[in-house]
Amino acid sequence: MNLPRSRLQYRFLASALAAATLFALIAGVLAYAMGERRANAAAHQTIASMQAAVEKTAAIAVYAHDAPLMREIIEGVARSSLVRQVDIVDSAGKTLLQGSGSAEPLAAGESVVRQPLKSPFDANETIGALRIEIDADQLQRVARREAWLMALLMAGQAALIAAAVFLTGTRLVSRPIVRLARDLASMPPGTTQRLETPRGHAHDEIGTLVQSANDLLTANAQTLLRERELRQDIEAMEAQYRQIFDSTSAGIFVLDRQGRLINGNPTALKVIGGGVSDLRQLRGQDFLDLVFARPERARAMIEQAALRNETMSADLELRSMDGRTRWAHCLLSVQEPANTTTDAQSHAAIADGVVEGVLYDITERKQVETDVRRRAEHDALTGVLNRNGIDEAIDRCLGHGQSHDALTLLYLDLDGFKQINDRLGHHHGDEVLQQAVQRIQAELRRNSDLVGRVGGDEFVVALVHSGPTDVVASQIAANIVARLCEPFDLGSAGAARIGVSIGMASFPRHGRHRRELMHAADEAMYWVKRNGKNGYVTALVDAVPE
């Protein structure tokens, strides 16, 4: 019997021992009592048997007064260890013969058995008695011995049964279970190991337990494997998204509702430009103030996005970090708190939602757009507005006839320019035109004054804030005429001379619309041309057709 090494086996042994002890105790007590009773009964039975055996002979001996025979009987009976004293008495109670036993007086509880003796020839005549004193001490000793023997037997039986139960239980149940528990405890999660069915347990509950545990292990391993695959998938996906996030051409950023940066990708940093090498340095700062030239517009977009719950987009000018104007197309949307991301660092910040933004660098496109618009409105040769440009500029100034401010148009036509073109070539003609524009611009006083080339050698000058009665307008016209009459230095080609005819018309005197004013000025210019050129004149009021 090997010693119990586990708690289960220990408890099992303890229970078996306790039960065995209890049973042995109970059985011992019962067996003791029973044994004592049985021994007493057996002793009395023995004595009764002895009496019966010697009764006849004793009667004969008494009848014949045969002392030797009586002694023989007494000695025979007294030989029993249970008998303390044997006497034969006659019918009168006189002791005929006393046994050689102890002469001590009877102790309390010691019993005396008295067997009457009948005459062998007359059943009615009692001739004496056989008196046997039972040795109570001896009886007690015998009874005790008997009782102890029985108690020991019962206790031994109980102990043997307990041992058998323990051994059987250990072999059949606890040892396999202990081994299973140890094996199972030592297995790592997802192991490919499997429990072994203990020999002889294939078809009982332990076999079922092992089978179930193995099934669970298999299921567990499969689950773990599946989870691992899923995790790998997710990691791969995450890496892809991270890759996209990091390398996309769109700058992506996340702000809290106060406009402070939570996260952004490298492209966002590139779009913003400037001296920051890492977006993390901007974390917590007001991104909008830092990045946009007009942060209030971005803020307004965020408010709108939150209000309408949709993505707002606009081209926003970025705050210039290096003197260059930069533009970005910006998409802004607001995520309500319910759909928050799980960026652990910004839990507090995103409690009231986050702002997601996407930036595209559109500086180049914006440049192209500006250039295109510039080309559409300006004369490529001289750099001043072209016909289209001056028209729109004048319209803007006139405010569609609603303006209260005065405006005077000068319609200029170069005299003798065609001859220069023909004589010196277009190249020099262009040079003359460029120099002429420089001279015209030099005569203008205000930045708001406009110059436009409306034809090959025709120009329009718009003097804002100058009315028909304003002498400045006439002065300017006179100066322009004077300046353009001066010879143009064409370098190796020598000098060239041109003149200019100028017609003037003023708002609102000569009309409320650009077309009327232009027409009036043009009419006036032709009047000058017809009347000697190189001069200027203001259109007549009544010459203006309705």
Add this chain to the structure above:
Amino acid sequence: MAAAIRSLSRRRGLVGALAALCLCAAALPARADVWVVVPLSSNVKAMSQKELVDLYMGRSRAFPDGTFALPFDLPRDDPGRAAFYKALTGMDLAQINSYWSRLMFSGQTLPPQPLPGEAAMADLVKRNPSAVGYLLQEPAADKGLRVVLVLKSAK
């Protein structure tokens, strides 16, 4: 050999006669009474059956009047003896013998002295004043014996 067979056959005749006699004798106690006798010289005039039992079974050695008593018996296997004890104690001879064998074991108490037959019994009792004996037929008056008890045979 032939002589031996002849002798045997002659003897068989004798045995047959004896057997017939025995049968008669054996049949006797069944219906015969027993006469207990003392000499005429004895002071004993009558005896009870119990007194006789005490005398014959070794309990007492004296008559009721205190005088010494000497009981006589028949031989061990005598049919008359069986009849006597049967009538006296109701026991058969085997029981009586068993009784005596227990007492004789100790050697102290001895059974009554056996005599060869009834004739010897009658003769001895007549001549011994202390004697007591028994006969299976009533003694003649002139024999010098006094009948003190007649035991009726058991039915």
